[in-house]
Amino acid sequence: MPHSDADERRVRFESLALPFMRALYNTALRLTQEPQDAADLMQETFLRAYRTFENFSPGTNCKAWLFTILYSIFVNQYRQAKQRPRVESLEELEQRFHQFAQAPDPASDMTTVDGWGRRWSPEVERALRQLQEDFRAPLLLVDVEELAYEEAASVLGCAVGTVGSRLFRGRKLLFAMLQEYAHEAGYGKGNSRDR
């Protein structure tokens, strides 16, 4: 039984924040791409969240609040200009996405998402790593962590419209990078580049 205000504060913080430890850790891993950096980033996030727990408004989304702290620390302390080599330019990838959609296919429309199996492949993780952080972060927040656009905008410190446009571009780029994998996984209308 907590016997002081400080104990109660700690218990309250842990009950709200600790359930998101795994989500924060995985996002930290995908942002920093280095396990040691991810561990440091997560520890710093929890520490800062605990120190500023009074800033958290009960009833609001604790997960989004924690991600805001995590991303702020990431931007200020960990983001480096690590430009990873890309085999294709963004423009080339976007062009590939549109070619995919435009390609004639008299037989059928694209297979729909319903009924696709879910199976893990390192391809997706690898493609995500190659994405520029501007596009990767909205994908992680909205598609992986299922934050609302508005929450993601708050985390990233940008306009809701910017989240939408980066998300749109990020999804297109990711698809272009994964097109062959998607086809092999049983998806697509059979016009991937190897055909």
Place this chain on the structure above:
Amino acid sequence: MTDTVNHLGPTLQDFLDGRLDDTREVEVRAHLDGCPRCRSELEALRWVREVALKQLPGEEVPPALADRVAAALDAADGRTRPAASWTIRWWRWATAGALLAAATLALLLLFRPRADLVKAVARDFAEYSNGHLALDLRSSDGPAVESLYARGGIDFRTRVFDLRMMQYRLVGGRVHRLRGRPSALFAYQGPEGRDLVCQMFEGRLAELPRSVDVHEHNGITFQVYRSGALTLVFWQEGAVVCVLASDAGSEAVIQLAYAKAAKE
């Protein structure tokens, strides 16, 4: 509609993410009916959102890192309130006299049933796997198993899942009791003979011990616990708590729960 006509572009994403008003949504549907290109783009975006990014594996938080976080919080407490580590708190409690000891004991007793609920589900799985927990009805017919529960006095709604698409065959069901409360237990056999045991019982997720592994998927919260090779995934459906237990691999069990959980 030809390629020279305006295509939907970013509006496709707003449609996919449910961000259009009703009028615009009807217009988009009408456009999609006549535009294979936009349909293809929509499905590609949907594949990224619902398949590719949902299959990313989640790393477990290393125990040493969780300890580091706890230690950092202790240190933060120490700055504002000396001697605030858990060890010292425990020491304080242990030396605070009989009254406080009794209160601590009461607290421990209060929390024990929470842990026991998870342990009880794990134990049921082990007993079923070892052949020590018999099914009342052996049948691969879901409705037949559901009627068993109605006849057996289970008065909350049960939903025996059809998992054939995931290669899990229903083996049968049992009117069970989980820590004294009625539970609809049903079992499946999956690839490589793996067992999967589901239970549904009236309760709240808040009765469970805190889990450091909580997932949100389609607006549903999943609490995951592990015990050796066994994975237990709990979620809430109305007044009922559902749990899947299996040693088929953590990610596989979580994905099965995602596939079958229904929003309250």
